[in-house]
Amino acid sequence: MDRSYSRPSTTTAAASPRTQAEDAKRARNLFGEIGALLVGDEELTSAPWHPLRAGDLVHIHYEQAGDMAPFGETYIVADVSDGLFSMQLLAHTYSGPGADGMVGCFAVESADDPLYEAWFEAGPQRLTIVRDGYPVHAGGAR
Structure with a gap:
């Protein structure tokens, strides 16, 4: 992210909101740290598919790290009552x-x-969310 304008940077790999906040913290940039967290929250809560629903699938893709091969995990969302959900x-x-x-x-x-x-x-770039058989968020799509 271009921290000045909260726009994706074309020169750096996407980082999770937490990683962006930690980078800003290390640089002693309090406004950048808070901004990264606020932008991450806004991107999630303003998404047209948010909040998750029972039956949604969430797939997380992990890139290769060192000797560890890339892999993925798929989670299913369920209603556990009183407006709460499990994944x-x-x-x-x-x-x-x-x-x-x-x-x-x-x-x-x-x-x-x-x-x-x-x-x-x-990070949202590693997530794919499927609702009713259709991807509603394809974070890794370019």
């Missing part, structure tokens, strides 16, 4: 060592917005 791991493609600690970290038992952590940590 449970449905499937993954990770086949490396320590799969128990590597997959399912964005599973949520009960939250009003179960996507929030994945959106900020992994």
Whole structure:
């Protein structure tokens, strides 16, 4: 992101809102840090498909990191009552060592917005959200 104008930069790889905020914090840029978090929140909460609904699928794609091959995780959203939803791991493609600690970290038992952590940590560019068989958010699409 071009922090000055909150526009995507064409020269740098996309970073999650949290990574952008941490970069600004390291640079001692308080306004950049807060701005990155506010922009991330606005992008999520103003999306036409937001909030998630029961039955939605959330796929997270992880790029290759060191010796670890790229992999993906798919979560399913369920209504757990009183306006709260869960997001449970449905499937993954990770086949490396320590799969128990590597997959399912964005599973949520009960939250009003179960996507929030994945959106900020992994980043919207790594997420694909499917509703009723159609992608409503294709973060990795170029």
